[in-house]
Amino acid sequence: MAGLSAANKLFKSTNSKQLFELCVVEGGTRIGGRINSSEFCGDRIELGATWIHGIQGSPVYKIAQQSALLHSHQPWERMDGFFSHKHITVAEGGYELNPSFVRPISTLFKNLLKFIQGEPVDEDGLSSEILKRCWSNCGPGNLSVGSFLKEGLEAYWGFVKDQKPVDGVGNWSRKSLEEAVFAMRERAYRAYSAVDDLGTLDYNAESAYEIFPGEEITIAGGYSRVIDSLASVLPVGTIQLGRIVEKIEWQPGGCSQESRKGNGDGSMPVKLHFSDGSSLSADHVIVTVSLGVLKRGIRQDCNMFIPPLPSPKIQAISRLGYGLVDKVFLQLSSHYQETNDFEFPFLQMVFHPPDSELRDPRIPRWMRGGSSLYPIYCNSRVILSWFTGQEALEKSQDGSEDSGEGKQVKFDNVLRSRWGSDPLFLGSYSYVAVGSSGDDIDALAEPLPQNSSNLDSPRSQLQVLFAGEATHRTHYSTTHGAYLSGIREANRLLKHYNCDVV
Ligand SMILES: Cc1cc2nc3c(=O)[nH]c(=O)nc-3n(C[C@H](O)[C@H](O)[C@H](O)COP(=O)(O)OP(=O)(O)OC[C@H]3O[C@@H](n4cnc5c(N)ncnc54)[C@H](O)[C@@H]3O)c2cc1C
Known part of the structure; x- marks a missing residue:
């Protein structure tokens, strides 16, 4: 989202002037990153970002509206809103609470x-x-x-x-x-x-932390189509898939004479090295990888940046929190539906604490990490649970699908996300951890080299810029935060080259 919103903005603002030669490099085999719409048992579901958190003022809502994504004939996750079901709360042991x-x-x-x-x-x-x-x-x-x-x-x-x-x-x-x-x-x-x-x-x-006012909705046409809409303006070939960046070489002191002569790319100060051994030089790079990927990138066994990032940035990356939440979709067996004439409710689950002897061993660990199980819309046979942190990671690592061979309920199909174990994400989204603050988010968003106004050419300045949800001080963790951060960095470059910034 951040990378494509920046590319979209830069392209649309400068197309007629041909100021930038743009290239979007993506390590995966699809665009969208943590936005990944999919299908499960005939329904449209989201493996990543699901909600527009408040439609008033949301740029994501605006794109969804303009691209006619708010209606669909195919059933979609939460098409009837969040509170459409009968809520029941059941305590471990099967006791429905008043x-x-x-x-x-x-x-x-x-x-x-x-x-x-x-x-x-x-x-x-x-x-x-x-x-x-x-x-x-x-x-x-x-x-x-x-x-x-x-x-x-x-x-x-x-x-x-x-x-x-x-x-x-x-x-x-x-x-x-x-x-x-x-x-x-x-x-x-x-x-x-x-x-x-x-x-x-x-x-x-x-x-x-800020949230936009108004309703929270899901996107009928699929969240990924917001991404498609941003990408659609870019000329064919601008987006290169399967290009995993391993190293980012930059020049804190500006472009040296040697590098101007030596690297064959004119005076481009930044060089991306890919996992297949190829490389690409650039005047400016907007880095939009997740905070999880940056956390790994600053580790000594990885050293994604050459030379390493300055210490305020390393400290900000280390201190900020980056968490893991995953989703599991379960299709109830048709047998269950035939033999049960009631609708699966919004089931809130109350469990005994971890140290209790009263815990029922038949309840899978991941389920204990969630708070509820509910159909993705009223009467759907697809049941959804969100689960967090350690439980999610354990499920990611062992690869097992012990998703509920309970005695009463059988599932025909299971689909789950694996954001924690995917090396392109290493988690779900960021948060401000105890010991960090919004200042760390701003430090993360600072372009490099720092204090670059004394560097000779405009191309030596703003070599490495940072966007992505974790760089937005008040809207971190969201798609709109990612979008706005991409626009912010595109505007920074446009201003740098004295282009009109809207
Ligand atoms: C389960 C889940 C539920 C969510 N729910 C919501 C929600 O309801 N509402 C909401 O607003 N937000 C939600 N979010 C958060 C939202 O998805 C993210 O904040 C947003 O999509 C992040 O966008 P981004 O551009 O910052 O990063 P990303 O989407 O992570 O984009 C970074 C890109 O960099 C690529 N990349 C990584 N490493 C490399 C490399 N070395 N070389 C090349 N490419 C690389 C990745 O493949 C990825 O495409 C959810 C996220 C998850 C995981």
Whole structure:
């Protein structure tokens, strides 16, 4: 998304002047990166980016609208919105929980989150007392979202004295059940932010994160077609697939006389070395690989940049968080549908904690890492779960598909994403980890060489630019963040060459 939005912008802005000779090099065999629409059992599904997070002001929504991607005859994931199903909450052991039990804990969680995100909290006496107590107990410093939420639950128990046992829930005590419902909400938020442990998610950064207002929707025609639309303006041959960049050679001191004479590419200061031994020289390169690929790239056994990146950039790359979330699609067997006349609900799952002896060994590990299972639209036989972090990685590595040979439900087909083990991504999206901040995002976005105004030619300046979701201070982790970062870097180059920037 970032690379193609930059290329699209540069091409459209300068086509008539032929200012740039553009080339997009992509290591994979398709364009789109973490946007990857696919099909499963006749339905259109998304293996990566799924939602337009808020349509008002979203550039992705605008492209989808202009390219007529908002309607389709083929059924698509979440075509009926997110809250279309009957929600039920079931605790391990098969106990359906009464909504009146679940609601107060869910409300508590939502209010704590709203407070963290700097949004207005539903006004009631209990919430404000709880928040006051949390705030005084946590104090400033390196506060994490996880520790604040933990304080919130403790404070809740300090105020709410109802200890009555809950009927019809087997061995579950009221407190353990409340804790497990809260943990379910935490798992849902872990999937949203791609964080393995909410204790590593920075508290302060959450309120700086911006979301566009308005509805959240999926794209009927498929997210990948937004990418196709951006790519469609580029002349044939501009995008080169299967070109894995191994090294990026740049010249911090500007283009030396030797290199001007020596490399046969005029005075181009940057050289890309590909895995097949070939190379390509350029005046400017916009690097849009994921933060996961950059994290590997700065390792000493990899050294993607020659010479290595300056230390502020290395520190920013090391400190920022990059998480893993994966999706698994399961097709219910036709037998299941014939013998069950009810619709598969939006199933919220409440599990015993990791150290509990009451854990049912038949529940697969990956499922415990998710918070819910639900059909991709009402009455669909395709059931979806998102799972996060360590569980996702373990599933990525062992390659097994133990996706639910439970006694009651059989699945005919399984499809899952593998963002963690794919060397072109090494994870899903970035977050601000405890110990990092928005300043690290800005440091990552800084072009190289730094302080280059003293370098002789404009071609020696802005040799290596950085775009991609992880470089957008307020919209990181999203497709629109990636898009906007690509536009930002294209504009930087256009300005550099005194072109009009729109
Ligand atoms: C499961 C999942 C769900 C998501 N859900 C949403 C959502 O609902 N809404 C939302 O807005 N966002 C979502 N996202 C995030 C969104 O997909 C990304 O933020 C965005 O697509 C990133 O775009 P990018 O251009 O920054 O990076 P990428 O898409 O990663 O593009 C980088 C490109 O670089 C290529 N590359 C990597 N290494 C090399 C190399 N060495 N040489 C050459 N090429 C290389 C890659 O193949 C890739 O095509 C989700 C992501 C995932 C994984």
